[in-house]
Amino acid sequence: MSVWDNLTGQQDAIATLRAAASTDPGNSAMTHSWLITGPPGSGRSNLAYAFAAALLGDNEDDETTRRQVAARTHPDLAVLSTERVIITIDEVRTLVSASQFSPSVGRYRVVVIEDADRMTERTSNLLLKALEEPPPRTVWILCAPSEADLIPTIRSRVRSVRLRMPAVADVAALLESRDGVDAATATIAAREAQSHIGMALRLATNPEARARRRQTLQTALGIRSVSDAVVAAGTLLAVAGDDAKAITEERDAQERESALRSLGVAPGGTVPPALRSQLRALEDDQKRRATRSLRDGIDRIMVDLLSLYRDVLLLQLGVDEEPINESIRPDLDAAASASTPATTLAVMDAISLARRRIESNVAPALALEAMLVAISRHSTR
Template sequence: MGVWDHLTGQPDAIEAFRAASSMAPGNIAMTHSWLITGPPGSGRSNLAYAFAAALLSRGPDDEGATLRQVQARTHPDLAVLSTERVIITIDEVRSLVSASQFSPSVGRYRVVVIEDADRMTERTSNLLLKALEEPPPRTVWLLCAPSEADLIPTIRSRVRSVRLRVPSIADVASLLRDRDGVDPETAERAAREAQSHIGMAHRLATDPDARARRRQTLQTALGIRSVSDAVIAASTLLAVAGDDAKAITLERDAEERESALRSLGIAAGGTVPPALRAQLRALEDDQKRRATRSLRDGIDRILVDLLSLYRDVLLLQLGVAEEPINGAIRGDLETSATASTPASTLRVIDAITTARTRIDGNVAPALALEAMLVAVSRHTAR
């Protein structure tokens, strides 16, 4: 499998990276600092790791093995910084900058990837800036962020930006068919319901439980008829988000713990020596932070699904001839559209947007959801 085969919907970006990776080390046209920007689900990190594999491989025959090492994050010339925290700490970046100074050991380059580079504070960004200003001749930095505006101007001036677009539903469905072996109908539905978010489309296409949780979210909202229904629904949606978060984190947590024990030389089920317990506690603390973030992400996914629901209702009310995102429940959409007005639907959409903003600002999710769903109850009561 070639390094570019698992990507979709970004032909211009792929061509730019393919051309850059084909240049010999030392070519003055090869940029050593890149910024990949694009909306969530556009495949920023996937493209960054594909480019990293192309840079690290020693030729076409080596691409497959190098790509597997990059995907496993085990290539000796690859350094990666991703965080489960709200911000990337200055110590993390300082360690990465130090590692970037080494010459490559087996590949043509040493590649450094920073996912979510927008999570750096200004002080941390200034530390990175010094490394970008004078990078070693065979070190390549790949930064990923939602937009250029999320980074300080001095960093933006020292990187080559590659902007990604939202892939089409057809592109995402094709990827699911070719890469994951999903049947065409399921692939198209997953791509549409995920609104072209590649990672979410993969989950919906391959995980029946994820599809069931999404269906429960929509049915819960459509079943609200009163304020008391809204309060109960808020509790239900929190539980759905919690189940979704656990599905994502539990398996990964177990794999990480098993890997940590193995690296420390501790057999499965064995006693952890006191001297090594601090390392496991640090891992557990990181996993708790990830669980908190995963829950917030799960709540946001629910709100995005609800936005798609009421977007469909509004389009039906306005007579817009466009395929609904949630076409599988078209009958329910038509019933909701008939029972309310476009103005009330817009108020619900505003309430959902407000809930997202409040939760992002650390308002208790239960309170934000209850306030939002009260607006839904008024919508359905009309």
């Protein structure tokens, strides 16, 4: 099995990285620092780790290396994947120190930074120094939504590989072949996730996630007044909270169990006072992850709402294209006939404004209320 097999819809990017990882004598396609960009769900980190496995293995079919990279246990692989809103300077400083060592078993030492756009300018400047004078066999792989998310001096020192959003058919085919999802469910999930691979998998395999998404759409369609909007804001916050909890709860429990086991504490046993600080540090990390997961959940709601009103607008304009939310087609038809394209565009503007406000650290509850009040003003009474 090749390291590239579970990637979909990115043939050009794969060809570029495959050429760079080649062991052929005189390979001129390789460079010491890379930036993989693409919209959320396009598979940036998946491609980064496939590239890492190709660089670290004897060949792209090296199963042992592929498994080690997937488990993040390869001795020549260093990874920074934050659960916080920002990547701290201490995290990057530690990574830069690790990048100075020579590889122990592979051809290269590979350093992967997911969400490199979460670095502050000061942190980015620390990384810049490492990119300017890297050891000869160290390779940096950064991931970010776009080149513009990084400072210009870093952009000038990396080779960029741009990903596109894979087609619905490609994502559905991946869910079928990799995860055993039936064809109909895979297609619906891929369409409703708008080709976001991770979200498509959740929708295809988790009935509760599908129910929460449908509740989001029905809540927005039911708004007719300001009071409806206020109630709906609370409902959507609760939906986002439930979604975030579903994502983090199981992982938190597994991490705590693993930590207790490594500390030698039996299940259900009392944690000695000397060890409690380590558990508190874990709990603090989990709280930060829960905060980020909630923000991500709220943003997913916004994306789903934009897809809803995009469908309504296309129906109003008579565009012959299958709606993203075909499963609620009667509701879409009713909404399209009850308003005009101008009011639908105004609603979409309100949703986009709410996303920008939340990104600027406006309280999500306030941003949601303002957005839904704007929707109520454009709804037919």
